[in-house]
Structures are given as C-alpha cells and as structure tokens.
Amino acid sequence: MLDGNAIAGTLSAVFGTDMTLVVSTCGGCGARGPLAETAVYVRAPGLVVRCRSCDSVLVVVVERDGRYCVDVRGVAELREPPLPAPD
Amino acid sequence: MNWRIGTVMDVFAETDRTASIVLTVPGWPGHRAGQHVDVRLTAEDGYQAQRSYSIASAPEDDTLVLTVERLDDGEVSSYLVGELRAADELELRGPIGGYFVWDGSLGGPLTLIGGGSGIVPLRAMLRHRIAQARTVPVRLLYSARTLADLIYHDELVAAAREPGLDIRFTLTREQPDGWDGYDRRIDRELIADAAWARADRPLVYICGPTAFVEAAADALVSLGHEPGRIRTERFGPTGR
Numbered sequence: 001m002l003d004g005n006a007i008a009g010t011l012s013a014v015f016g017t018d019m020t021l022v023v024s025t026c027g028g029c030g031a032r033g034p035l036a037e038t039a040v041y042v043r044a045p046g047l048v049v050r051c052r053s054c055d056s057v058l059v060v061v062v063e064r065d066g067r068y069c070v071d072v073r074g075v076a077e078l079r080e081p082p083l084p085a086p087d
Numbered sequence: 088m089n090w091r092i093g094t095v096m097d098v099f100a101e102t103d104r105t106a107s108i109v110l111t112v113p114g115w116p117g118h119r120a121g122q123h124v125d126v127r128l129t130a131e132d133g134y135q136a137q138r139s140y141s142i143a144s145a146p147e148d149d150t151l152v153l154t155v156e157r158l159d160d161g162e163v164s165s166y167l168v169g170e171l172r173a174a175d176e177l178e179l180r181g182p183i184g185g186y187f188v189w190d191g192s193l194g195g196p197l198t199l200i201g202g203g204s205g206i207v208p209l210r211a212m213l214r215h216r217i218a219q220a221r222t223v224p225v226r227l228l229y230s231a232r233t234l235a236d237l238i239y240h241d242e243l244v245a246a247a248r249e250p251g252l253d254i255r256f257t258l259t260r261e262q263p264d265g266w267d268g269y270d271r272r273i274d275r276e277l278i279a280d281a282a283w284a285r286a287d288r289p290l291v292y293i294c295g296p297t298a299f300v301e302a303a304a305d306a307l308v309s310l311g312h313e314p315g316r317i318r319t320e321r322f323g324p325t326g327r
Binding site for chain 1: 123139180181184185186319320322
C-alpha cells in the first residue's frame with residue numbers, strides 16, 4: 001500500500017493540475033484530508049484510492065489505449081487546499 | 088504533463104540495493120525539493136510499467152538525480168538498478184507533487200525522519216537547505232537496518248558538521264563495534280530525543296515504508312505535534 005503521493009503524476013494528467021494538496025471528503029465516513037494522505041493500491045486493475053479511515057473506495061483510475069477513465073463515486077467532495085496560514 | 092526522454096549520464100551504486108541515476112532531461116523545468124518523477128518502461132511487445140521515484144538532487148544541483156532501491160519483485164526497479172547504463176534513454180514525466188515539498192520560504196525549524204530509501208526526498212530537502220536556506224535549523228533522523236544500508240552515509244556525516252544541522256542515525260538490525268548512534272526501531276522516546284519538540288513548532292517530513300511512517304507520525308502526534316504540520320510520504324512495494 002502506498003499513498004496519494006505515488007499517483008500524483010497520474011492525477012495530474014487526469015485533472016490537469018497537482019491534486020496532492022486537494023482535500024477530499026470520503027463519501028462513506030466523511031473523513032477529510034489531502035489526497036496525498038489517502039491509501040493507494042497500484043497493483044489492482046487500475047489505481048485504487050481508498051479512505052485511510054474506513055477503507056471505502058474513493059477513486060478508481062483505469063488507463064486503456066492511452067486514455068484515462070476515472071470513477072469518483074466514493075468522493076463526497078473535492079476542495080482546493082486552504083491558503084497556508086501565516087506564521 | 089508530457090512524457091520526456093532523459094539521457095542517463097551516469098549510474099552508480101549507493102548501497103547493495105540502491106543506485107543513483109544521473110540524468111539530463113532537455114527542457115526540464117526544474118523542481119522543488121521533495122518532488123518526484125514517474126518513470127515508464129516499455130517492453131518490445133508494448134507492455135508498459137510505470138513507477139514513481141523521488142528526486143534526490145536539490146533544485147540548485149546541475150543534474151537531475153534519482154536514487155532507486157531495487158525491490159525483490161520490482162519489475163521497474165530491477166531494471167533501473169542493475170541493467171540501466173550510461174547513455175541509455177529513460178522515459179519520464181515530472182516534476183510531480185505539491186504536498187511532500189519543502190522550500191526555504193516555508194521556514195522551519197525542520198524535522199526530517201526517513202526510513203530506508205525514504206531518505207531520498209529528505210536528502211533533496213537537506214541539500215536545498217544547505218544551498219539556499221542556511222538559517223533554517225534541521226534535525227534529521229535516519230533509520231536503516233545496518234551501516235551498509237545507509238544511503239548517502241558519507242555526505243550526511245559531513246553535513247552533520249555544519250552549523251544548524253543535527254543528523255542522527257539508528258541501525259535497527261546490526262550495529263558496528265563502537266556505534267554511538269541509536270540501535271533500535273523508532274519509537275516515541277527516540278523521536279522525542281532526536282526531533283524538534285512541539286514547543287519549537289517544527290515542520291515535519293516523514294518518508295519511508297508505510298509502517299515506519301505511521302509509527303513516526305503517531306509518535307509525533309502523541310507528543311503533541313500538530314497533525315497539520317506533519318507531512319508524510321509512503322514508499323514501498325506496489326503489491327498487496
């Protein structure tokens with residue numbers, strides 16, 4: 001098991017921007033955190049992103065003939081990261 | 088983000104299981120310390136395999152360096168560490184990632200905790216600190232099984248003599264005679280001793296195998312560190 005950092009390249013190819021700081025809310029349990037911290041399985045058929053709290057599938061990415069197909073049913077919300085807090 | 092072709096300038100062993108690959112990549116846009124690249128191999132029959140590897144060089148370094156650990160079942164890493172030679176070409180895309188990244192502008196103090204090849208992105212941060220952000224104090228804790236498994240050993244020992252850099256090692260399996268570092272797996276007490284305290288409000292970067300990262304992060308949170316100031320990256324085999 002890896003984490004969302006490991007598929008940052010693929011997510012960037014799919015969404016057109018870096019997604020590791022984007023905060024996802026799990027559609028299963030409501031846990032919230034940056035995509036970088038999700039649990040990622042890369043040897044399933046396709047890439048499988050799971051919630052670290054409840055293990056629900058958040059995202060599945062399959063690549064076929066150079067085209068991506070993305071299932072995001074498990075995600076309740078994707079939100080851009082907050083601006084860094086001033087120290 | 089497009090795939091690019093890099094040319095291997097040099098490949099050299101760091102340890103028995105790891106090698107550093109020095110690349111020139113035409114059009115490379117530069118990177119931030121902690122970022123990685125995706126490497127893609129294509130077999131003659133068209134089968135492709137892709138993995139993500141941390142960049143070991145600092146943004147200020149002249150060449151792009153990846154340090155790769157050969158995994159027992161690694162279909163990509165066993166090629167990169169063992170078969171790849173100077174003048175070979177390598178397909179890659181990057182730089183990738185905005186989460187496990189440190190710039191001097193983020194400040195410090197900095198706690199860096201690495202297990203095994205998890206030292207690689209932390210080494211890029213350390214080199215960036217030395218090149219660009221000399222006022223940021225750093226504490227680095229590096230865990231490996233044996234002395235021979237420590238990647239960048241000589242470089243890290245030399246860096247430890249610089250002001251503001253506190254670099255410690257723990258060897259979990261076997262220690263040489265006269266070893267004066269730590270000699271066990273990381274735990275709460277060890278981290279409390281080696282890392283910045285909560286009151287110092289450090290930024291923390293932890294990289295290594297999943298179990299190592301969880302143990303280090305849990306220990307820091309139990310010591311009162313803010314989870315929001317702890318960034319993690321998990322390395323390892325792609326199976327399971």
